[in-house]
Amino acid sequence: MLKDIEHPLQKYIRPGTNYTTCPGCGNGILAQSTLRAIKNLELDFDNIVFVSGIGCAGWIPSPSFNTDVLHVTHGRAIAYATGVKLTNPKLKVVVFSGDGDLSAIGGNHFIHAARRNIDLTVICVNNRIYGMTSGQAAPTTPKNSKTTTTPYGNMENTFDLSDLAKSAGATFVARWTTYHARQLTKSIAKAIDKKGFSFIEAISQCPVHYGKVIGMRNDAPSMMKEFKSKSIHINKIDSLSNESSDDKIIVGELVNENEKAELTDLMQSLRTEVGTDG
Amino acid sequence: MLKDIEHPLQKYIRPGTNYTTCPGCGNGILAQSTLRAIKNLELDFDNIVFVSGIGCAGWIPSPSFNTDVLHVTHGRAIAYATGVKLTNPKLKVVVFSGDGDLSAIGGNHFIHAARRNIDLTVICVNNRIYGMTSGQAAPTTPKNSKTTTTPYGNMENTFDLSDLAKSAGATFVARWTTYHARQLTKSIAKAIDKKGFSFIEAISQCPVHYGKVIGMRNDAPSMMKEFKSKSIHINKIDSLSNESSDDKIIVGELVNENEKAELTDLMQSLRTEVGTDG
Amino acid sequence: MIYIKKDMCKGCGLCIEFCPVNILKFSEDLNEKGVYPPEVTDINKCIECENCMIYCPDFAIFLEKGGVKNEK
Amino acid sequence: MIYIKKDMCKGCGLCIEFCPVNILKFSEDLNEKGVYPPEVTDINKCIECENCMIYCPDFAIFLEKGGVKNEK
Amino acid sequence: MKNNKTDFIQGNIACVEGAIVAGCKFFAGYPITPASEIAEHMSERMFQVNGTFIQTEDELSSIAAVVGSSWAGAKAMTATSGPGISLMQENIGLAIATETPLVIVDVQRGGPSTGSPSISLQGDTIQVKYGSQGEYQVISIAPSSPQEMFDYTIWAFNIAEKFRTPVFVMADVMVGHMREQVEYPEDYNELEIFDRKILDDPDSTEGRFLSTEVAPMPIFGNGFKANVTGSTHDEFGWRNVSDPKVMDNFIKKLTNKILNNKSEIIRTEKEYMEDAEVVLLSYGSVSRAALETVHTAREKEIKVGSYRLVTVWPFPEKEISKMSENVEKIIVLENNLGQIYPYVRSAVDGKAEVELLSPSVLGEFFEPNYILNKIKEAK
Amino acid sequence: MKNNKTDFIQGNIACVEGAIVAGCKFFAGYPITPASEIAEHMSERMFQVNGTFIQTEDELSSIAAVVGSSWAGAKAMTATSGPGISLMQENIGLAIATETPLVIVDVQRGGPSTGSPSISLQGDTIQVKYGSQGEYQVISIAPSSPQEMFDYTIWAFNIAEKFRTPVFVMADVMVGHMREQVEYPEDYNELEIFDRKILDDPDSTEGRFLSTEVAPMPIFGNGFKANVTGSTHDEFGWRNVSDPKVMDNFIKKLTNKILNNKSEIIRTEKEYMEDAEVVLLSYGSVSRAALETVHTAREKEIKVGSYRLVTVWPFPEKEISKMSENVEKIIVLENNLGQIYPYVRSAVDGKAEVELLSPSVLGEFFEPNYILNKIKEAK
Amino acid sequence: MANINIRIAGIGGQGVVLSGIILGRTASVYEGKNAVQTQSYGSSARGGDVCSEIIISNKKIIYPQVLKSDILIALSQKAVDKYRDQILEGGTLIVDKDLTKLEFETEKFKVYGESFNKTAIDEFNNKTVANMIMLGYLVKKTEIVDVELLKKSILESVPVETKEINIKALNKGMLLAQ
C-alpha cells in the first residue's frame, strides 16, 4: 500500500482502525455518507463529538472516526449526548444508534430529546433487526418476520421511527436507505447544520441476520436492489398515512421546521439573564 | 354513620380505605368516574386488575379499589400490566398513571404497549405536574410555567400525550378533563370494553401544586371552571394540528380504530397452532 | 335525598361550585378534619342532577333520588 | 483512477453490482481475508460515477478522477 | 446409540428445558450476550407448552412483566447478563417486597460496564444480593455444567415458589455456552415440583404477606382482592410509609423468611473434606477447576478438600464457621477480585487462615497447576 | 446577630451550596423523596453560576447526562435516593469504566423497593459499592450534618476530580432533611479545590486511561480525539473484548487506581479511642448517636470509644485491623441489618469480638440508652 | 434553659415543619445559639402525620433528635396521644383545642389550648396561617425566642406576598396568649 494514495476520507479515520463489520454491511456506507457530509460542510472534525450506544451501528463512529467519540451503554446514547451538548453547546453532537438501541431500550430518551428540541443530530441505522446480538426481532422488524426470537413470525407491530420523531417534536426528519447514499450525505449535512433536534432514519442492510430473515442471506447486493425498488419519494405520494406500510419505503425529508426555540439557546439566554457570579 | 346509607359506589371501595388526597384533588373525581364506568358495564369487579405506579395518581386504585391492585415502581405500571394481561388474557387490566409516571420515566413502556396493541386500558391523570413529590415540572407542564424545578419558567416543550399514543399505535384514544366526569365515564367504559390498547388522557387538577403554578393555589373550583372554559370538542375544530396549543384543551374521542389485531389474541392463536403438550 | 358524610369532607367547595341551583353552602361547624363541610339550604330546589356527587373527590356527598336528608 | 485495497475487501460484491458500466468483476486471487476482491476489466469505460466508492462498506475501493490504476 | 434421554446441549438451552420441566409458563426477556440463547429457545418453546414469550423493550420491562405474570398465577422467568441485572435492580426490589416467586438467570460476563461480553467473570456475585436499594435477602444458585443448568433451574423454581421470592441462577459465559451431555429425568412424575401455596378463601383472615412461614399468595383473578404494593406494608398489604415499626416488621419478616429457612435452602458440596488441611472454597464454574485440582493434589497425597457453595445466598455462614474449625487454611477461589472472600473470612472469624485466589488472568479459567502451586505455598 | 457566614439550612441545601463552591457547573436529576430539594435548589442556582440544570426524563438519563457533561469538561453531579441509584447502576458502571469524575448524592430512604420514602435507613451502603455488574471500586463518603453535607460535597468533588472516578455522598433522610447551622468558609480562596488533570497535548503519547497514577483526561472539543468506551479497553481507549489479558489489565488498573491510593482517600474519626475497651464503629447519621453515647458512657467511666468511618468505601480494612488489636470488642452500629458488619469482622479476623447492633426499630434513630445497655452487656 | 427540646406535631398542610424551621433559624442565625431541626412525616402534603422537632442549645448539639420534649405543640388528636407521654416534667403542652380532646388531667406539665386553625379560617380566611398564630401564641407563653428576631426570621422564610398576613397572624397568636 503506497502511503500517498489514500481513500479521500482517510483523514477522518482513526489510525489503527480495523473494520470488523460483516461483508456487505450497510454500516460502512453510512460511515462514508456521514464523513462526506462533514467534508462537504467543511467542519472542523475536532468540534464534532460522536456518541453511540451498543450495537453494530454504535461501531460506525467508534473507534473509527478520528475525533472525540463516546461509546456508551445500550440505548442511552442520546441521554449522554444531552449532557455533552448542554455543557458545551459549541460542539456539534452526533448520535449513531441502531434501531433497537434507539427505539427499543432507548425509546424514551429518543422522544424526550425530540420534545426538548435540543440541538442533536441522531442517525438511526434501521436494519430492522438486532444485528450485534445475532438476529433477534426489533421494534422495527416487519410483522410476521421469522427471527431468532420470533420463530413463528413476529406478532408485533412496527414502529415508524420517523413518524414517532415527528410526533415527539423533532424539527428535522429525513428517511433514506443505503441505496440513497448521496441523498443521505445531503440530509446528514443539513441535519448537522440545523439547530434543533434532527433525526435521520437510514434504512440499512444487515446481510448476515436480516438477510437471513428475508431469504437474502449474505447477499448485500440484492438487499440494496430491493431498497431501490421499494423506495418512493415523499413528494411522489399524496399523504403520509400509509407511510408504515411494509411494501414501500417512503424516503425524503419528512419534517423541516424552523419555528421552535432550541434548548441550549434558551439556557444561554437564561444564564445571561440571571447569572450572578458566572 | 348509618350502615344502610352508603355511597352508590361504596361496594367498590376496599373496607378500611382512608382517602389521603388533598382537598379538591381531581383524583377522587376520576376514581368515581372509573367506578361508575365499571358499574355501568356491569363487570365483575373481581375480573379487573388495576396496576399503578408511584405518584398521587397511583393511589386512585390502590389500595382503595376493592379488587386486585398491583402498585408498582415509578413509571413501570404498563410493563407490569403487560405481564398480567399476557398471562391471563381473560382479566381486564387497567393502568392508572400520573403524567410524570407515564410520560417521563415511563414513556418507553407507554409507546411500546401502544405499538404492540395489547389489550390494556391506560388512564393517565394529567395534572401537568409532579404532585406527589411536591410540584416539579413534568413533560406535560406548559412552557414558561414556574415550578419548583423551573424557577425561571419551563424551557421545555410539552408532550401531547394523546397524540403520542396515537402515533405509537393506540387503537382507542380519548381526552377529557375532570369537568367532563360524565364523558369520562363513557369513554372509560368504551376503553375497557374495547380489545386493544386504549388510552384515556384525563386532565385533572392538583390544586396544591399545579394550582400554585397558575395562581389558583388550593382552589379546585377555579381550576375546574378553567377546564370548562378552555375545552373544545374535537368535532368542533377543523384539524388536530393546533391540539397542543396551551390555550385550548381538545377533548373527545380522538382515535377509535378497529382493524388492528390484538396481541393476546395473536398469541392464543399461535398456542393453538403450535402447542404440543399444553 | 342528599347525603353528606361530614367527616369525610375536605372542604374543597366543588359541590357548592357546581350545584346548578346553588343550594349548597359551607356549614358552620368544623368537622374532624378541621374544615367546614357543605350543607343543603333548600332541598326542595334540588334537581337531582348528581353534580355534587360526581364532582366530590372524597365520596363525601351523594344522593338517592326522590327525597331529602342530611346525614353525618 | 480506481484504487482497490485488496486486503481490505470483504468480497461483498456491492461495487460490482452498482457499477453502471459493468467494468468490475471478482478477481481470481484470494486475499488475506480469504475472499476474491474485485478488479477492473476495462478502465476506459469508467465514467467516474463514484458508485463503487460510495457503496463500498469497507473503504476498499475508491477513485481519483482522471485515469486508471489497480493497487494492492 | 442415540438415547432420547440424553442430549448434547448448551447450558443456556438446558436451562430453558429445566424451566419447562419446572412448569415455567412465562418468559419475558431482552437479548444480551451471553444469555440470548435462553430467550431464543424460549421463544420457540413457550408457545408449544401453552405458555407465553415476550421480547420486551428493555430489561426493566422484562422483570416487570415477569412479576406481573407471577401475580397472574404463572411460574415466570427472565434471563439476562450483568448489564440487564443492573437495569432490573429497582424492579427486583419490588419483586422482593411483594414476595413474588420468579427466577432470574444471570449469565455473567466480564466487566464493569459493557466490558467483555464473551469472557467469564463471577462479577455479579454480590450485585444480585445487594444491587437494589434497602435491606433484603435473596437466594442464588451457582451451577457448573449444562446438567446443573437443567437440574438447578428446576430447583430454582421450586424454592422460588416455596419461599415466594426471586431466585437467581448464576451462570457465566463458561457454563452458559458450554455444551455437554444432559441426562433428562427417567420419569418426570417422580420429579419433585413445588407449586406456590395460594390463598384458598377470599374471606380468609390469614395474612397474605410477611410471614416467616411464607404467607399464601392471593394471585389475581380469584376474588382475593389482593392489595399488592412495593411500599412498606403490613400482613394484608396495607401500605404504611410513616411508621418505622411497620417498616421494621416489613424488612425483618422479608429477610427472616429466608434466614430462618437457611437450612432448607443452603446447599454445599464437599469432596475429600474429611481430613482436609487445606480447603478450596469455590462456587459456579470455578468449582470444576477446584475439583480437578483436588483430585490432582490427592494423587500427590496432599490433604486438600473441595468445599463448594452450590447456593451462594443466603450465605452459609454457620456451615463455613463450623468447617473452618477443622482445617488450617481456606483458599477462596473466585473469578473476580474477591467478592465472597470477606464473607468467608467474617464467618471464619480467625479460626483458620483464609486466603483469596483469583485467576492469574481474570476471566481465564483457573489452571489446576496454578492452584496447586498456591496450595504448595500454603503447606 | 445575622452573620452572613452562617445559615440555618437543610442538609440537602448545604449539599448544593457545597457543590457550587467546589465548582459544579452541571446538574441533571429527577425528583425523588428525600432528595428532591437538591434538584430544586440546583434548578435555581445553576444558571446563576453560569452552569446548567436539567430535569431529565428519568434517573438513567440523569447519570448519563452527568457523564456526558463531565466529558465535555464540567464538574457534574446528580442526586437521588435508593430507587434512583438502582436505575443508575448500569450507567454508573460506565462512569467507572470510562473513569469519569462526577458526584452522586444518595439521600437514603427506607426500603427495599418503594419502601418508606421518609424514613432513614442505611440500606444502600453496599448497593453503591456492588450494585453495577462486574468488578470495580468506588469511593463513598457518609456525612452526618448539614455542615458536613457542605464540606464533604466539596471534598467529594475534589477526590472525584483527583481520581477520575464517581464519588458517592451517602446521606439519608435524617441528614438530608435535618436543618442546622452551616458555617460557610471565611475565605473561599483558601479552600482547596482540585481540578482534574487534563491531557495537555493532542499528540501526547501518554496514556489516557488505566493508570494507577490517574491518567490525564482527554476532555471533548480539544482535539484530543478521545476514544472513550465502556467496553474493555486499553490505555488509549482501544476496545478489546476478546483477550482476557486486556480485561485483566482493565479491571485491575481501575480498581488499583482506588486501592493503591487508599491512604489518601480514607478518612476515619476517632474519639476516646486511646484507652477504649469497647468501640462503637459507625458511619453517617448514626455516628452522632454513637458519639453522644460515648460521651454519656465516659461520664459513667465506661471505657468506650467512637470509631467513625467518614469514608465507607474503599473499606479501611487495614485501619480497622490495626485498631482491633487494642480493643476487646467492636460494636458495629448500622441503621440496617448489618451491611458493613461482615467487612469489619473480616478485617478484624478474630482479633477482637465484633458484634452488630441495629436500632431496635429499623429506621428509628439509635437511642443512647439502648446502645449503652449493649455496651454494659458487653462488659 | 441550656437546652430546649420542642416538638410540633400535627398533620400535613398545617405548616408544622415551617414553624420548626423558623424557630430553629431564629435561635441559630439570629440569636447565635445552636439549633437543629428534624422532622418525620408520612406522605407530604397529603394529610398524613407530621412532626417537627427542634433543639435549641448553647452547646454544640451532638444528638440531633428530641427524645423527651420541654414543649409539645399538638395540632391533632393523634399528636396528643402519641407524644404527650414524652413531655418532660415541668414542660408545656399546647394544643389546638378544636382539633383535639384532652381526656386527661396532669400536674406534670402545663397545658394550654387555643383555636389556631379556626381562627385562621374565620379571621384570616386562610387555613395556612394557623401555624403563625400558633407561633405567636407559643413565644408569648414560653419566650423561647425573641419576638422581634422571630419576626425577622418569618419575613425571611415566607413568600413576599404573604409577609403581611403572616405577621398579622403572629400578632393575633400573641394576643390570644394574653
Place this chain on the structure above:
Amino acid sequence: MANINIRIAGIGGQGVVLSGIILGRTASVYEGKNAVQTQSYGSSARGGDVCSEIIISNKKIIYPQVLKSDILIALSQKAVDKYRDQILEGGTLIVDKDLTKLEFETEKFKVYGESFNKTAIDEFNNKTVANMIMLGYLVKKTEIVDVELLKKSILESVPVETKEINIKALNKGMLLAQ
C-alpha cells in the same frame, strides 16, 4: 485414547463453533462417550477470532477446558501462531493452507494443510461449507469419531435445505484426505 482434546480455531463466520458442537454431539449422544465443548470468541459474526474446544473422554470430564490439545485445526494465521505451542507431543495440526503460512518445521506433531475455504467457494460456491470439508478431512485423518455417526449428527444440526450440500462437502473433505 481415553481423552482427546481438540481445538478448532479461526475467525467468525468459518463455522468453527458448529464444527465443535457436531464433534461433541457425535461423541456423546451417538457414541455414548463423555464430551464437553467450550468456546471463546470476540464479537460474534464479525470476523473476530474464534476458538472451539472439545474434550472427548470415556471418563467423567471434570475440568472442561482444553489446556494442551491433541489436535489443532487452525483456520487463520493468528490461530496457528496462538495455539501451535499448545499441541501435545505426537499430536496433529491441520491448517487451511490458503489462509495460513507455516514458517516452521517440527517433528513434535504431524502437520496437514488443505484448501477448505477455497474449495468451498470454488466447488460449492458457498463459503459456509468450508467447515464441513474440514470435518471430513479431520475424521479421515484422525478417526476421532465414527464417520457414519458424524453424518447423522450433521444432519441433525443443520437446516433442512442445507443437508445435502453439507454432506457433499463432508465427503469432499474425506476425499481430500486420501
